Amino acid sequence: xxxxxxxxxxxxxxxxxxxxxxxxxxxxxxxxxxxxxxxxxxxxxxxxxxxxxxxxxxxxxxxxxxxxxxxxxxxxxxxxxxxxxxxxxxxxxxxxxxxxxxxxxxxxxxxxxxxxxxxxxxxxxxxxxxxxxxxxxxxxxxxxxxxxxxxxxxxxxxxxxxxxxxxxxxxxxxxxxxxxxxxxxxxxxxxxxxxxxxxxxxxxxxxxxxxxxxxxxxxxxxxxxxxxxxxxxxxxxxxxxxxxxxxxxxxxxxxxxxxxxxxxxxxxxxxxxxxxxxxxxxxxxxxxxxxxxxxxxxxxxxxxxxxxxxxxxxxxxxxxxxxxxxxxxxxxxxxxxxxxxxxxxxxxxxxxxxxxxxxxxxxxxxxxxxxxxxxxxxxxxx
Amino acid sequence: xxxxxxxxxxxxxxxxxxxxxxxxxxxxxxxxxxxxxxxxxxxxxxxxxxxxxxxxxxxxxxxxxxxxxxxxxxxxxxxxxxxxxxxxxxxxxxxxxxxxxxxxxxxxxxxxxxxxxxxxxxxxxxxxxxxxxxxxxxxxxxxxxxxxxxxxxxxxxxxxxxxxxxxxxxxxxxxxxxxxxxxxxxxxxxxxxxxxxxxxxxxxxxxxxxxxxxxxxxxxxxxxxxxxxxxxxxxxxxxxxxxxxxxxxxxxxxxxxxxxxxxxxxxxxxxxxxxxxxxxxxxxxxxxxxxxxxxxxxxxxxxxxxxxxxxxxxxxxxxxxxxxxxxxxxxxxx
Numbered sequence: 108x109x110x111x112x113x114x115x116x117x118x119x120x121x122x123x124x125x126x127x128x129x130x131x132x133x134x135x136x137x138x139x140x141x142x143x144x145x146x147x148x149x150x151x152x153x154x155x156x157x158x159x160x161x162x163x164x165x166x167x168x169x170x171x172x173x174x175x176x177x178x179x180x181x182x183x184x185x186x187x188x189x190x191x192x193x194x195x196x197x198x199x200x201x202x203x204x205x206x207x208x209x210x211x212x213x214x215x216x217x218x219x220x221x222x223x224x225x226x227x228x229x230x231x232x233x234x235x236x237x238x239x240x241x242x243x244x245x246x247x248x249x250x251x252x253x254x255x256x257x258x259x260x261x262x263x264x265x266x267x268x269x270x271x272x273x274x275x276x277x278x279x280x281x282x283x284x285x286x287x288x289x290x291x292x293x294x295x296x297x298x299x300x301x302x303x304x305x306x307x308x309x310x311x312x313x314x315x316x317x318x319x320x321x322x323x324x325x326x327x328x329x330x331x332x333x334x335x336x337x338x339x340x341x342x343x344x345x346x347x348x349x350x351x352x353x354x355x356x357x358x359x360x361x362x363x364x365x366x367x368x369x370x371x372x373x374x375x376x377x378x379x380x381x382x383x384x385x386x387x388x389x390x391x392x393x394x395x396x397x398x399x400x401x402x403x404x405x406x407x408x409x410x411x412x413x414x415x416x417x418x419x420x421x422x423x424x425x426x427x428x429x430x431x432x433x434x435x436x437x438x439x440x441x442x443x444x445x446x447x448x449x450x451x452x453x454x455x456x457x458x459x460x461x462x463x464x465x466x467x468x469x470x471x472x473x474x475x476x477x478x479x480x481x482x483x484x485x486x487x488x489x
Numbered sequence: 490x491x492x493x494x495x496x497x498x499x500x501x502x503x504x505x506x507x508x509x510x511x512x513x514x515x516x517x518x519x520x521x522x523x524x525x526x527x528x529x530x531x532x533x534x535x536x537x538x539x540x541x542x543x544x545x546x547x548x549x550x551x552x553x554x555x556x557x558x559x560x561x562x563x564x565x566x567x568x569x570x571x572x573x574x575x576x577x578x579x580x581x582x583x584x585x586x587x588x589x590x591x592x593x594x595x596x597x598x599x600x601x602x603x604x605x606x607x608x609x610x611x612x613x614x615x616x617x618x619x620x621x622x623x624x625x626x627x628x629x630x631x632x633x634x635x636x637x638x639x640x641x642x643x644x645x646x647x648x649x650x651x652x653x654x655x656x657x658x659x660x661x662x663x664x665x666x667x668x669x670x671x672x673x674x675x676x677x678x679x680x681x682x683x684x685x686x687x688x689x690x691x692x693x694x695x696x697x698x699x700x701x702x703x704x705x706x707x708x709x710x711x712x713x714x715x716x717x718x719x720x721x722x723x724x725x726x727x728x729x730x731x732x733x734x735x736x737x738x739x740x741x742x743x744x745x746x747x748x749x750x751x752x753x754x755x756x757x758x759x760x761x762x763x764x765x766x767x768x769x770x771x772x773x774x775x776x777x778x779x780x781x782x783x784x785x786x787x788x789x790x791x792x793x794x795x796x797x798x799x800x801x802x803x804x805x806x807x808x809x810x811x812x813x814x815x816x817x818x819x820x821x822x823x
Contacts, residue, residue: 118732126622126632133636133700136650139667143653155665156653287496294500298507303549312542316822318550323818325557327811329761331780331800333556335793336563340555350495359556362549391541392515420643422764427788440645444768447649454653454665461649465642472641476634483705484712 144458145261151454162256166210171237171248178244184224185244187237191251200231203253210252229253265459276450278460281442285419287350288429288438292357292418293411299358300365305395307366308373309381325363334427341428353429360424361414371485372406373399409482412475416468439464514544561804568797584794594799596775597782600691604762604778609755612699613748616706620714621736633711637704644764651697652769657682687775694776697765702758706751713747714740753810760806779803
């Protein structure tokens with residue numbers, strides 16, 4: 108087919124290149140945040156993430172060791188020797204200076220005159236020698252502004268801080284809260300929906316067509332309408348804001364899709380199997396449990412993945428039905444929105460938190476893409 | 490007890506309760522109420538079979554009624570009442586009048602309209618183009634996976650991702666947002682605080698949703714493209730059609746119903762869009778949308794009347810699609 112499809116080789120190249128460009132465009136934003144989550148706060152704010160893979164020229168302010176402790180007498184003068192950074196870091200100085208006005212006044216190895224007998228020398232590897240009179244070499248250490256090529260460096264410290272740091276930024280608690288919301292919110296709708304889907308697919312009763320139409324209609328009812336009435340209901344029957352409420356809400360909101368997906372799938376199962384079982388005297392309950400349920404596994408898996416992704420990523424339902432002012436029940440999406448407000452410029456915190464929250468859905472996505480695609484194809488109203 | 494343990498316990502209880510309910514209710518129906526024995530055996534079997542569907546349906550219908558149908562009616566009622574100390578007071582259309590007098594509401598409605606115009610169209614278009622381009626590509630499935638990936642990312646996560654893209658630092662500082670870096674590299678005079686520029690900022694928020702939804706459109710449309718009968722394409726090639734003609738005149742018309750499905754699905758999502766605006770601008774700088782306006786009214790101003798009224802506006806906008814969907818579904822059932 109390829110060779111007769113009227114394709115010219117030039118067109119093939121154009122297709123390849125444009126797909127590469129599109130893929131790059133799509134992956135770039137995520138990649139930026141991922142790379143940032145492995146950089147220190149200083150690195151993130153001093154250069155764009157796309158420069159993280161190359162050595163960067165960076166000017167930093169250092170101070171020599173405290174003269175009162177480190178100085179050594181040498182004839183009339185006092186000397187302080189040391190390093191502004193460790194030799195094993197592989198950093199090489201390109202220029203340095205002693206004043207903020209001219210940070211690259213000297214080349215490595217030059218000696219700067221500090222007036223009278225005072226002088227300082229900084230070598231390319233970061234070692235310095237500062238000498239001067241008793242009066243000069245005292246008080247605070249001498250300032251050195253050093254410009255150097257810093258090799259690319261990545262760190263896991265952000266993840267360590269966010270997961271095990273125990274600070275108020277830590278996302279560990281929110282992670283477990285999200286898990287707590289997700290498990291029942293994924294499984295309970297399936298229990299309700301599977302039986303209903305079987306009835307709608309394989310049982311004959313008056314009103315069936317109308318019920319199916321009603322399910323299709325409920326599929327698109329905006330859940331915004333449900334917020335206040337349900338919160339009111341939960342408060343009046345004593346559930347209040349809490350896990351039970353959010354589980355019930357997710358169950359209700361997930362049901363139309365669950366019933367719709369499962370009914371479509373079950374209705375497509377071969378009629379012979381079910382008729383034969385009926386003839387053999389199986390009850391509907393037996394047919395459902397022994398035949399329909401095992402055969403419907405792909406549809407159950409599809410819905411479970413959908414519902415899982417939806418409840419894991421949900422913000423609105425959680426903040427309305429679960430999260431209260433105590434903050435003990437905050438979920439990850441809510442936590443990140445809060446961080447966006449309070450730590451807006453701290454990308455090492457934000458990027459790491461976002462990736463912790465995305466790790467599980469992305470893993471589910473890549474391992475179970477097949478079911479996800481199948482569910483999407485079955486779930487869109489044709 | 491940690492809530493996570495509570496969650497697992499709840500799942501266990503729910504599973505046992507569900508199985509118990511269905512098993513016992515069937516048992517009750519077959520053995521006690523209408524036993525298939527004695528002189529009325531035949532009549533009893535028929536009666537049991539008339540009731541059984543409702544046993545299977547009851548829990549789901551109850552939950553649907555309580556969690557989706559009842560709220561619609563309650564929201565209509567709330568939108569026509571005012572909350573007063575100790576109860577509710579009939580307010581007629583006062584809430585709607587108050588809402589339409591609020592410039593923020595019109596801003597939200599206008600923005601939603603632009604979202605509707607831009608996002609479903611562009612997502613579907615990009616999805617279609619990518620589906621066609623990757624169709625015969627050797628590494629097409631890898632490319633599709635990557636473009637599909639944002640579907641797994643939460644709107645909040647995507648907002649963080651794009652906030653970094655749009656990040657702004659004052660002129661003279663090193664720009665860490667790639668948009669500003671590119672803008673300056675292309676000769677822009679000074680870095681822009683993108684999310685505060687009215688008009689443009691709404692569009693930049695739409696980009697986030699397009700980025701997420703293109704994968705969805707692509708997956709569905711790519712399956713539809715594969716379902717096109719080969720003969721129609723072969724016939725077009727024999728007649729001398731070029732690849733563009735094949736795409737626009739042979740393939741697109743055949744998958745038009747699927748394109749409509751994708752378009753309406755994304756349209757519904759756009760009408761309800763909340764998280765992205767809430768996380769990125771919270772409706773400031775002229776980016777308000779209906780769902781966030783409603784959230785503001787309900788939970789910040791505590792004005793349930795106007796909040797419910799704006800929820801009704803969302804419902805009204807969804808209604809045409811709802812009716813269309815139900816019609817399509819009934820047509821298919823026949």
